[in-house]
Amino acid sequence: MHTGPDRVIPENAKRLSGTQLRLSLMASGSRLSALCAAAGMTMAFGSLPAFAQQAGNEDVSLPACDAPVDKSQGAGTCVDETGQKRVWWIENRLSPVEIWGDRSEADPGSQSFATAEQIDATAADHPAEILNQLPGVNVQMNSGQEHLIAIRSPVLTGGAGQGSFLILENGVPTRSPAFGNVNSLIEPHHEIADAIEVVRGPGSAKYGSNAVHGLINVILPEPGEGSEVRASYGTLGRWRTDMKLDEGQHWLVNLSLMKDTGWRDNTDVSQQKLSLIGKFNPGLWDATVWLSGQNLEQESGGYITGADAYKDEDIAKTNPDPDAYRNAWSARVGARLERPLFDGILTLIPYAHSQAMIFSQHFLPNGGVEKNGHTGGGVMVRYEQPVSEQLTWRVGTDLDAASGYLREIQPDPFGFFPGDSRFPQGVHYDYDVDTTVAALWTELEWALSEDVRILAGLRGESHDYDYSTKAPAGINGRFNVPADRLDSYEFLTPKLGAVWSVSDTFDLYANYARGARAPQVSDLYRLQSLQVVGQIDAETLDSVEIGARGAALDGRLVFDVSAYWMDKENFFFRDSDGLNVTDGSTEHKGIEVSAAYDLTDTLSLSGNVSWSDQTYTFDRIIAGSASNTILDGNEIDTAPEWLANARLNWQATDRLALSLNVEHIGEYFTDPGNQYTYPGHTVLGARAAWAWTDTHTVWINIRNLTDERYADRADVSFGTPRYFPGEPVNATIGLSRTF
Numbered sequence: 001m002h003t004g005p006d007r008v009i010p011e012n013a014k015r016l017s018g019t020q021l022r023l024s025l026m027a028s029g030s031r032l033s034a035l036c037a038a039a040g041m042t043m044a045f046g047s048l049p050a051f052a053q054q055a056g057n058e059d060v061s062l063p064a065c066d067a068p069v070d071k072s073q074g075a076g077t078c079v080d081e082t083g084q085k086r087v088w089w090i091e092n093r094l095s096p097v098e099i100w101g102d103r104s105e106a107d108p109g110s111q112s113f114a115t116a117e118q119i120d121a122t123a124a125d126h127p128a129e130i131l132n133q134l135p136g137v138n139v140q141m142n143s144g145q146e147h148l149i150a151i152r153s154p155v156l157t158g159g160a161g162q163g164s165f166l167i168l169e170n171g172v173p174t175r176s177p178a179f180g181n182v183n184s185l186i187e188p189h190h191e192i193a194d195a196i197e198v199v200r201g202p203g204s205a206k207y208g209s210n211a212v213h214g215l216i217n218v219i220l221p222e223p224g225e226g227s228e229v230r231a232s233y234g235t236l237g238r239w240r241t242d243m244k245l246d247e248g249q250h251w252l253v254n255l256s257l258m259k260d261t262g263w264r265d266n267t268d269v270s271q272q273k274l275s276l277i278g279k280f281n282p283g284l285w286d287a288t289v290w291l292s293g294q295n296l297e298q299e300s301g302g303y304i305t306g307a308d309a310y311k312d313e314d315i316a317k318t319n320p321d322p323d324a325y326r327n328a329w330s331a332r333v334g335a336r337l338e339r340p341l342f343d344g345i346l347t348l349i350p351y352a353h354s355q356a357m358i359f360s361q362h363f364l365p366n367g368g369v370e371k372n373g374h375t376g377g378g379v380m381v382r383y384e385q386p387v388s389e390q391l392t393w394r395v396g397t398d399l400d401a402a403s404g405y406l407r408e409i410q411p412d413p414f415g416f417f418p419g420d421s422r423f424p425q426g427v428h429y430d431y432d433v434d435t436t437v438a439a440l441w442t443e444l445e446w447a448l449s450e451d452v453r454i455l456a457g458l459r460g461e462s463h464d465y466d467y468s469t470k471a472p473a474g475i476n477g478r479f480n481v482p483a484d485r486l487d488s489y490e491f492l493t494p495k496l497g498a499v500w501s502v503s504d505t506f507d508l509y510a511n512y513a514r515g516a517r518a519p520q521v522s523d524l525y526r527l528q529s530l531q532v533v534g535q536i537d538a539e540t541l542d543s544v545e546i547g548a549r550g551a552a553l554d555g556r557l558v559f560d561v562s563a564y565w566m567d568k569e570n571f572f573f574r575d576s577d578g579l580n581v582t583d584g585s586t587e588h589k590g591i592e593v594s595a596a597y598d599l600t601d602t603l604s605l606s607g608n609v610s611w612s613d614q615t616y617t618f619d620r621i622i623a624g625s626a627s628n629t630i631l632d633g634n635e636i637d638t639a640p641e642w643l644a645n646a647r648l649n650w651q652a653t654d655r656l657a658l659s660l661n662v663e664h665i666g667e668y669f670t671d672p673g674n675q676y677t678y679p680g681h682t683v684l685g686a687r688a689a690w691a692w693t694d695t696h697t698v699w700i701n702i703r704n705l706t707d708e709r710y711a712d713r714a715d716v717s718f719g720t721p722r723y724f725p726g727e728p729v730n731a732t733i734g735l736s737r738t739f
Helices: 050-057 096-100 116-122 158-163 313-317 521-525
Strands: 019-027 030-033 075-079 085-092 111-115 165-169 195-200 214-219 228-234 238-246 251-260 269-280 286-299 325-341 344-360 369-386 391-410 426-447 452-469 474-476 479-481 485-503 506-517 539-552 557-574 580-598 603-616 642-651 656-665 681-691 696-703 711-717 720-725 730-738
Touching: 096 195, 096 214, 111 116, 116 195, 158 521, 158 557, 391 521, 426 479, 426 521, 452 521
Parallel strands: 165 214
Antiparallel strands: 019 030, 019 085, 075 085, 111 195, 195 214, 228 238, 228 730, 238 251, 251 269, 269 286, 286 325, 325 344, 344 369, 369 391, 391 426, 426 452, 452 485, 474 479, 485 506, 506 539, 539 557, 557 580, 580 603, 603 642, 642 656, 656 681, 681 696, 696 730, 711 720
16 A cells, blocks of 8 residues: 555554565465555565464464554564454565665665655656656656756757666666657656656766766556556646556556647647566566557647747747647567576566657757657676675676667758758758667675775776768758768776765765766767767766765654766757757756655655756857857856755645645756846645545646746747746646555
């Protein structure tokens, strides 16, 4: 049984976080395992350990099985409602992030995650609604399901947006490294996730290219957690249904359907997601397999233009590009196979994925159409072995091969003035690329004492590209088509961190990590007329952070405070005139504070505040364009200095839960030359959930409670301010049933 705003904990239930309760039926001298659940605990099949067998033989007056569980006893006996004698015992259970994540909560470095309870309560129609509750994260919603990501970074677009964040599902990349997409959060099945892990800054040695500014790991639920059906309708015309159908032991099927008529003109969205998870134990192996996929068909809304256009309600509802669209599908299959080997654990993770997308480039003035896709797969091999009581060694290798394509065509003539030949009608690019990636990594965890641990890692990667073009090579207006060629990149990314457990409830940590990414295929082969073929280098980011985390006030306050400094070289990005910059450099520093405090037994406050200073560290003078001129020390555009998110939860009665939330985005520059700004915004929300039975809950989410006029995204294009307007006040009413 989950706990949270939309689930009610019975008065006689006690939550045991990080454990599972096993219950066995004793009858006629034999044991019959049975599935059961208790608050915060998941019952699973299994044989009785020795201490539980002894508990089962005790001849004492037995309490009812629905009485509160005393965890300190470890095992005990009870009588169920039918009079049957049952034995229960507590055993350790790792959290989803411990199993599937990049790092554990005890490792050095920053990590945060959304729990299943948060995901259920948020009922997010867009992944930004969940992720923006976490420190240092700023996902900007564009039109429909389109978005742009920032994690300890500005909001990045183009190749930088594609390759600076590693997107995972069950710890496996959803795409091959060179084929990222700025809208890649469309693909994972976040709606029904068991947890979503976010690592801020470079990932551990387990992950390489694209884990530069951070990674997002969507962790799917597993069989045995129960079934659920949720249905909702929003006042902006958004229908949604989510289903978890749990066989109970080996299989789980998840389905999410959404139909959105759109609050702006001509912005219909239809989306379907499906995931299937299986768990088995063949021989010595523990096996989890999964299949997931999604399909999206949307009519996209374009930017509205003009200074402060988002403040006008009538303009905000318009769509300057009524013919814009985005259609995308993806499919992924993977398995995690674990078994003991010698004195350690061997893990094999084979996987395959495929995706295709076609969309109108409504964000560009010439209005092209792009079609891209790729199919790839590989294997991740990991081995972990304790060398001694103080030393643990991990080693792994990753192999990935993929084949992809990109086609770009401009259907109609375009020019800013008569005779403007920079945007020729017809085919701009038409190429195929085959890629192979090989990586080897190792980690060493060393307990210097009972209180001090060091974690050191090193990863080496090799990336090879085989490119061929169907479009004629050479300059075509603004566009530069390279001839057929081969490219390769190699790099090392070291990691070193330490944790000092000052007390049982307080840790200090320090972490150094280098992140790197090989170029995206679009970086390498979708060139522009001023670029030289082959001039792009691998992007690197060096990160240093220190932090403190722990609990205080008898465990009522939990907190994490971190400060970081990062330096990025060979930064590849696209300026506000749509021109590629291949040799940029930037500096990023900031402080992040997150905390949760139980004010009373029924009232809690949680939230985070992030401050950052993100600047360019190079000069790029553009004659006649102050907006595009970059000077060393300029603030990076779309990098708010302040981000904040807070939530007040009140369990008003056993069956009624209420919450208020607030999200703040600070002021930021919208152009590299720091000539234009967006003032930021603060948006309020509210939620109520009432469980009228133990299995039925009705809830309402109100977004933008004060009907604030704001922009989800603001930037400047060719000297013109433009915006994706934020949604007006709206409510979503939903019903859920568990079984």
